[in-house]
Amino acid sequence: MTLKDEDGSGHDRHAVGAAAGSARIRQRDVEAGVASLTEAITELETTRGGGGMNIVFGAARELRPWRQEALVAEVHDRLLGLMTAA
Template sequence: MPARGGEFFGEELLCDLGAADAAHELFTPTHFGRLAGSCYLSLGRFDKAEQFLQDTASRMQGRHKSRAIVLGNLALTAIRRGDLDAGLAVFDDAVDELQGTRGGGGMNIVFRAARELRPWRAENAVQEAQDRLLALMEAA
């Protein structure tokens, strides 16, 4: 993102898109949070990722495909931090979102989260969460 006076202004710049901008129709108010959360997750900056992803997920009611992606990334954030309880709670929310859409992007991320639960595979709660995901695929 370009810097202005040493500060990043990416979100402000995106929010200033006008109807004359060719990409105006493609931008939604949650785009920046989705992208920033995903980037911070990739960088291993879990606190920042969690902040952006939680805020974005709370503002995405009714957008099931996109929300499943955000929740999948939020589950990955908790799992990579080693917080199994938080990871499983968000994982279950992501699977709930996928039940109606089975969106490919969300499905990929949630399966990645399921793979990253391997260190806890002996835990009953992990087995149940993974069984829910497999049942979702079976119903497809």
């Protein structure tokens, strides 16, 4: 993602990535959704934006039907790591 806040900081990138991930997951494009969520999680690891956490976790909940897939398990593992580091 290359979207940035008006101040150029990029703090909204995690929210945009998670929203894009949700949209792709709803369209059943799990790989693209996971890719967007992965980018959003990477951004959250540096910014720790509270609102972004809610959006990313909401998007991750939409992955439940695919929870046995390796890609989805990796996302959930990263989210657990994000929670323990917070």
